[in-house]
Amino acid sequence: MSNTSHYHDLIIVGSGGGSMCAALYAASRGKKVLVLEKSGYYGGTTARSGGVMWIPNNRFMKRDGVEDSFERARTYLEALAETFEDAPGATPERRERFLKEAPAMIDFLVEQGLELDRVPFWPDYNDELSGGCKTSRCVVAAPFNKKALGEWADKLRPGFLDLPATLDEALAIPYVKRSWAARKVFVRVAFKVIGALLTGKRYVSCGAALQARLLQAALSHGVEIRLETAVRELLENNGRVTGVIAEHNGKREQLGASLGVIVGAGGFAHNQALRKQYQPGTNVQWSSAPVEDTGDMHLELQRIGAALAQMEEMVGQPC
Ligand SMILES: Cc1cc2nc3c(=O)[nH]c(=O)nc-3n(C[C@H](O)[C@H](O)[C@H](O)COP(=O)(O)OP(=O)(O)OC[C@H]3O[C@@H](n4cnc5c(N)ncnc54)[C@H](O)[C@@H]3O)c2cc1C
Known part of the structure; x- marks a missing residue:
């Protein structure tokens, strides 16, 4: 492996909502930002989620x-x-x-x-x-025509509701047999779907719309995003994290970050050993988080001395 090949102001691990908001903020303040994402898809669990923000x-x-x-x-x-x-x-x-x-x-x-x-x-x-x-108190992103993302359109992780419908419209539709209000919503959404089909638009909603909008804004500020690039190691110098070792197509590269590294690499839903240790009796197969959320950064952060807490906590729901 070669020495540090590229320098950025900030390196961000993972492309979920927290990561992309940080990337956008730093880039909007003139910083050179690199986002490294392990998956072939951009957007993390956030793109698959309801995207409902409690604010x-x-x-x-x-x-x-x-x-x-x-x-x-x-x-x-x-x-x-x-x-x-x-x-x-x-x-x-x-x-x-x-x-x-x-x-x-x-x-x-x-x-x-x-x-x-x-x-x-x-x-x-x-x-x-x-x-x-x-x-x-909740805020969501408006549905988004992902064709506006150009070559990134097919790299956006498929969402929870890939339709030109808002979350409250989607939640009304199951009541179509019982309520006139729901029937009205159904007809409105049906017209929007037909309109999208006729005009070639490809709508996403909920978390995918949030991630698509964050991506569009981040790209416009020059944020660099590399997919299929997993961070394997955090590099330290005198107690500061100064870069990472990232792996793409089996090749490792050392990347430097003058301001530091932000880790937004999700949870450990798909790591059975960590589940056994912290949440015994649960199983990776029960999770709807993307398979890339394997907790590798929890272990790496722990290696360099970070404290872990609330590892027993989880959000669970039947689906
Ligand atoms: C179906 C569903 C619906 C949900 N609905 C809501 C909701 O409406 N409101 C709400 O508040 N929460 C919701 N949640 C929970 C919410 O989606 C997550 O808590 C949130 O998206 C986590 O965001 P994050 O940025 O921490 O990580 P994530 O969005 O999971 O992103 C982490 C990213 O890091 C990448 N990564 C992991 N390891 C590495 C590595 N070593 N190198 C590089 N990249 C790496 C992963 O591939 C992933 O893309 C929902 C979850 C699900 C599954």
């Missing part, structure tokens, strides 16, 4: 006259966090930082040209708690 006190709530505030959302998170007070990912400082930065993140994404909107009805999962919201 209290966001600009769309203000627009719609829905009451919310930093304090109200903090009260809700405090009530929720009571049961896991010792979780390092949810300390009071982190909760406050999230509540301050999340609406600012949405403002930034809108300024960058991403078309986002509020989900009209998506109550907080524990809306009975003090500070809970009974309508919706």
